[in-house]
Amino acid sequence: MTDGPRIIGRDQLARLVEVLTARGYAVVAPTVRAGAVVLDEVVGADDLPWGVGDVQDAGTYRLRERDDEAVFGQAAAVRAVKPVLFPADELIWRGHRSGTDFAVTDREGSPQRPVAFLGVRDCDLRALARHDEVLAGRAFADTRYQRRRAGTFLAAVTCAEPGGTCFCTSMGGGPHPENGYDLALTELLDPHRFVVEVGSDTGADVLAELDSEPAGAQDLAAVHDVVAHATESMGRSMDTEGLRDLLYASAESPVWDEVGNRCLTCMNCTMVCPTCFCTTVEDVSALGSADAERRRVWDSCFSEEFAHIHGGSLRTEVRSRYRQWITHKLAAWQDQFGSLGCVGCGRCITWCPVGIDITAEAAKLRAAAPLTVGGAR
Amino acid sequence: MTATLDRPVAPDAMAPARYRIGRTRQDTRDTFTIELEPVDGPMLRYRAGQFTMLDAFGVGEVPISISGDPTRPGPLEHTIRDVGAVTHALIAAPRGAVLGVRGPFGTSWDVADGMGGDVVLVAGGIGLAPLRPALLEIVRHRDRYNRVVLLYGARTPEDILFGDELRSWAHDHGIVVEVTVDNGQHAWRGKVGLVTNLVPRAGFDPHSTLALVCGPEVMMRSAAQALVARGVPGDRVRLSLERSMKCGVGLCGHCQLRDLFVCVDGPVLGYDRLAPLLSVREL
Numbered sequence: 001m002t003d004g005p006r007i008i009g010r011d012q013l014a015r016l017v018e019v020l021t022a023r024g025y026a027v028v029a030p031t032v033r034a035g036a037v038v039l040d041e042v043v044g045a046d047d048l049p050w051g052v053g054d055v056q057d058a059g060t061y062r063l064r065e066r067d068d069e070a071v072f073g074q075a076a077a078v079r080a081v082k083p084v085l086f087p088a089d090e091l092i093w094r095g096h097r098s099g100t101d102f103a104v105t106d107r108e109g110s111p112q113r114p115v116a117f118l119g120v121r122d123c124d125l126r127a128l129a130r131h132d133e134v135l136a137g138r139a140f141a142d143t144r145y146q147r148r149r150a151g152t153f154l155a156a157v158t159c160a161e162p163g164g165t166c167f168c169t170s171m172g173g174g175p176h177p178e179n180g181y182d183l184a185l186t187e188l189l190d191p192h193r194f195v196v197e198v199g200s201d202t203g204a205d206v207l208a209e210l211d212s213e214p215a216g217a218q219d220l221a222a223v224h225d226v227v228a229h230a231t232e233s234m235g236r237s238m239d240t241e242g243l244r245d246l247l248y249a250s251a252e253s254p255v256w257d258e259v260g261n262r263c264l265t266c267m268n269c270t271m272v273c274p275t276c277f278c279t280t281v282e283d284v285s286a287l288g289s290a291d292a293e294r295r296r297v298w299d300s301c302f303s304e305e306f307a308h309i310h311g312g313s314l315r316t317e318v319r320s321r322y323r324q325w326i327t328h329k330l331a332a333w334q335d336q337f338g339s340l341g342c343v344g345c346g347r348c349i350t351w352c353p354v355g356i357d358i359t360a361e362a363a364k365l366r367a368a369a370p371l372t373v374g375g376a377r
Numbered sequence: 378m379t380a381t382l383d384r385p386v387a388p389d390a391m392a393p394a395r396y397r398i399g400r401t402r403q404d405t406r407d408t409f410t411i412e413l414e415p416v417d418g419p420m421l422r423y424r425a426g427q428f429t430m431l432d433a434f435g436v437g438e439v440p441i442s443i444s445g446d447p448t449r450p451g452p453l454e455h456t457i458r459d460v461g462a463v464t465h466a467l468i469a470a471p472r473g474a475v476l477g478v479r480g481p482f483g484t485s486w487d488v489a490d491g492m493g494g495d496v497v498l499v500a501g502g503i504g505l506a507p508l509r510p511a512l513l514e515i516v517r518h519r520d521r522y523n524r525v526v527l528l529y530g531a532r533t534p535e536d537i538l539f540g541d542e543l544r545s546w547a548h549d550h551g552i553v554v555e556v557t558v559d560n561g562q563h564a565w566r567g568k569v570g571l572v573t574n575l576v577p578r579a580g581f582d583p584h585s586t587l588a589l590v591c592g593p594e595v596m597m598r599s600a601a602q603a604l605v606a607r608g609v610p611g612d613r614v615r616l617s618l619e620r621s622m623k624c625g626v627g628l629c630g631h632c633q634l635r636d637l638f639v640c641v642d643g644p645v646l647g648y649d650r651l652a653p654l655l656s657v658r659e660l
Contacts, residue, residue, distance in 0.1 A: 140626035142628055292435035306621065
């Protein structure tokens with residue numbers, strides 16, 4: 001097989017799910033659950049959201065019927081890779097008490113099948129690269145994430161129709177998957193087909209099991225058009241020039257009071273954010289049982305408890321918590337990991353019940369900042 | 378795939394090692410020092426200023442600074458104030474009971490940086506406990522340091538920690554120990570007032586001084602300001618920060634202070650780095 005892009009027909013998507021399943025993967029792909037598109041385990045191509053579109057704006061998410069049969073014709077799914085590779089609730093260890101002694105009896109939980117993702121967008125690929133760095137790229141690693149991640153297969157897709165809250169092109173990404181995938185699909189209509197690019201040896205092996213033919217110049221031109229159209233269709237944008245210095249210099253900005261008055265501290269933004277990684281631990285023991293579990297669960301810097309030490313919370317005010325969140329995403333992350341902690345997926349805007357918009361808040365900070373800070377004004 | 382994923386899976390830093398309580402000593406009304414011996418493996422090695430995550434089975438886990446002597450073999454010591462469910466379970470556990478220990482984690486006082494000069498230690502309340510390993514390290518190599526001054530503030534005379542050792546450090550090891558209390562009723566004949574007020578007149582040469590400060594954050598901030606006002610360079614003033622910590626290894630995110638993960642970048646940090654951060658309310 002040549003390394004160039006190839007074409008598969010619409011029917012080969014079902015074959016792709018079969019091939020991945022036969023290779024032992026749990027296949028996780030876009031599917032409709034409770035009125036929203038999520039990435040979840042599917043058993044066949046019928047589970048995919050054929051002809052389903054979405055409408056996203058600040059505080060708004062609706063499914064809509066498309067006037068075509070496109071299967072990947074949505075913007076960012078509510079949940080994608082993060083909850084699968086970095087579960088919201090996970091066993092760290094289980095122990096058994098005997099008298100005043102105890103022993104750790106389990107550190108693994110139940111074994112899981114490796115996961116093959118189908119339909120991952122570039123925003124989530126880049127979020128995954130952030131998690132690889134945060135959770136598996138430093139002195140101490142989240143060993144469960146590391147193991148799960150190492151066996152993961154990624155079939156990405158080009159994001160043909162970004163939503164009203166998307167701004168990935170501002171954050172260094174774009175509609176077309178650039179790296180970190182095994183296969184990358186671009187959906188083309190009339191006739192319905194997919195251009196497939198190979199990103200790894202495993203990807204090549206999987207593609208070899210499908211009926212494919214080399215992509216022609218027309219196919220590649222169509223891919224180019226899809227990407228160009230999507231690039232022009234971002235609903236939002238963010239000026240990243242000098243963001244780090246801008247945020248640091250804005251620590252006492254009046255903008256925090258205003259956004260702090262609107263924020264409900266519901267934590268939706270941190271739950272849907274694909275890069276947010278903060279967790280806490282919970283000890284679970286049943287009354288009368290000698291067994292206890294330590295579990296790692298997602299946490300949020302929007303809770304007052306998050307920064308609690310003896311004597312009280314270090315961030316009692318909502319303004320302080322919003323400042324912590326956005327400053328971490330857009331500024332401190334750059335010092336910690338050399339990249340932006342925001343990939344521009346827009347989920348925090350869509351799923352905020354009061355429609356707080358990270359791009360708008362960053363713009364307000366810039367407008368309110370002293371002239372010497374933050375580059376372009 | 379990214380290069381980080383090719384790394385071998387590291388040992389799990391979240392699983393505790395078992396340690397058995399040898400002795401629990403009551404230091405004050407609400408503060409206890411527990412001595413631990415390893416059950417499963419060798420005694421952990423630590424540097425002065427580091428902390429561990431101490432686990433009371435089924436109750437929870439808390440970060441506690443090690444208060445023992447890093448230069449000598451012996452039980453692992455933690456001095457714990459009884460302020461919550463986990464700390465209460467830790468100090469109430471009987472002799473022979475087994476606790477979980479993870480660590481040691483975090484940065485050290487690196488007190489050896491003060492060799493050849495003066496060392497000033499400023500402690501407030503339970504903040505003396507994380508400084509004790511640094512003091513013991515100095516005592517062990519006393520001749521390598523010039524003047525050593527300990528300024529210690531407690532709430533009341535009954536809250537003074539390590540009373541016998543304070544006397545021994547003063548009488549046997551040539552350390553200037555000045556103790557002050559907030560509330561000096563009863564038979565107290567010593568100083569009354571804030572420990573930070575002792576800084577301006579304490580006998581040390583600011584330009585050759587390494588200062589180590591541990592206590593409530595408001596006290597550390599004013600102590601650091603007083604030290605810098607005396608002429609101690611900001612990078613020679615070290616503070617040990619307290620933050621919420623659930624993992625101790627930089628993964629849970631709770632302890633973040635702007636770009637710092639206090640559990641791995643700290644807890645001991647230079648005041649030159651901290652000053653702009655601690656001056657912003659609720660950062």
